[in-house]
Amino acid sequence: MPLIDDNSIANDDLLLRRVHRSQWIYDDNLGRSRPTSQAFDTIEMSVDVARIHTAAGRPILSALGAMPDFALTSFQAGLPRAHNLAVCPDPEPANDAHAVVFGKKGKPFIKEAYRTCVWVHSPDNVDPNWRQPA
């Protein structure tokens, strides 16, 4: 069932998404690490709203939980909306900051997301040696 965009999440609200270490890549063209495009390619993309964590007195890194193999990236809610995607609050019992970016993610959105997203907790913070062969 399609979810409806909800402007209780403002365009300048920061959305947080966990990125598993298997989806960290180094982009030579950009000269930096970033999430793979696949980190954003899902119909119902779960995110946390940073403002809700901070309003509750929690650090935004609490979006990582206790998961050691994850980095945390961020983008503003206005980005998916600019690509006609819905941003919807979806609080869960264990996470009142949970929200969903709903809709089929086209390549233009995915490319802009992976090129402009900002690490809140970067791969180098998680593992300084992550680019070395296993």
Place this chain on the structure above:
Amino acid sequence: MRAVTSAVFVEDSPRNVALSRSPQKGVGAVSEASVFSHACTTPPWRDVMSKHVVVLANLPDNWDSYGASSVSLSIANAALCFVESVSTSRTPQPAIVPTNDGKLQVEWHTQGIDLEVKIISQSAVSYSLEDSRGDFPSVEERELRYDLTDLQRAIMRLTARANVG
């Protein structure tokens, strides 16, 4: 695996030369030709890549914490087959990443080329291509079966660029 393998055995593949000679030269020659070809065309990162794919194939369900599916063995094999088939000893190392629907994606982001190849099955891939130098028209998303010639051309070009300077 059959389609990917056969698709990459086109005229520009050094590996094809060795393999196509094999039936005509007997068992000993087959072995030597194959080993020679392997040594000339195998990328130095091949073993590292293979180990990495094994790691990805062992990810459990929900590896991304958002409900992703695990990667099937057939997809892992198809990805390895694809990478080995389109690469030479000078091809830059691609990234291989899991997708949330249990597939793998092979990516190059170097030399001005952004090339992403999603391994859909043992006989199909989809790819997107962007070249900031304009040698290739952008491809937003295209599915290929059997004939990977366009894809190979892009990989050969990025290999050539990587070895120019």
